[in-house]
Amino acid sequence: MAYDLEEQEQIDVIKTWWKQNGNTVLLGVAVFVAIVAGIQGWRYYQHQQTTQAAGLYEAFQGAVEKHDVKNVRGIAGQLMEQYPRSAYASRAAFIAARSNYEGGDGKSAKAQFQWVIEHAKSDEIKDAARLQMAGVLLDEKNHEEALKLLDSKHGAGFDGLYADLRGDVLLASGKSDEARAAYQQALEKMDPSGGYRGLVQLKLDGLGG
Incomplete structure (x- = not known):
């Protein structure tokens, strides 16, 4: 196929560019x-x-x-x-x-x-695992490590449960006043209509709070 001069020049330019950049x-x-x-x-x-x-x-x-x-x-x-x-x-x-x-x-x-x-x-399952681990440590009488876990950052939805278990650990450590404060905090953080709240109230009443 024959090309005119202008077309041939364009083809040559394309060939040169492709050779350099292909x-x-x-x-x-x-x-x-x-x-x-x-x-x-x-x-x-x-x-x-x-x-x-x-x-x-x-x-x-x-x-x-x-x-x-x-x-x-x-x-x-x-x-x-x-x-x-x-x-x-x-x-x-x-x-x-x-x-x-x-x-x-x-x-x-x-x-x-x-x-x-x-x-x-999931942060929620991490928080639940910390709570469960603290419960195991409490049963093992490893109160110091249990409190460290319970003092760790957690979601607001776990505030009541963490405070309640913290009260259990403190009570087991012989720190009744601190346990009373923890149970009180747990009551404040829990849903007033929740069934578990009644158990916390019983613990607090048992300490004379």
Whole structure:
């Protein structure tokens, strides 16, 4: 195909530009394609991880309902090890910790509550794990460590429960006046219509408050 002089000049300019910049353009396209593929691959991986974790958690719930302690512990451990970033792992660890504690295995319970505190994405489940851990420490008469946990930052919704358990720890430490103040604070923070509030009131009445 014949080109006139002006067209030939334009073609030559394009050829020259491509010769100078073609590799850069191709590299840019390759990088873009790699990024897109990477994003899609990561999304697929995350989807697979979530699906697999959900399947395990379903089996975990079944074990909980059947009171199958062995599988509760085993599946919880699997979720914690293989899918630590999933919400399912922290939930399973929390429930397994309670199961271990009720079964007399305080050491495993504390390790799992600590795992939840360090790995859970939900602030609420972290706060609940700290509260449970403090309760275990109270039973072990480790009052100092229990108070440290209860003094840690937590959501406002937990103020009443934290103050109540703090009162229990202080009372067990022989600090009746401080315990009375903690119970009073718990009453102030709790819903007046809540059933648990009555128990706190009984504790306070028992101290003459």
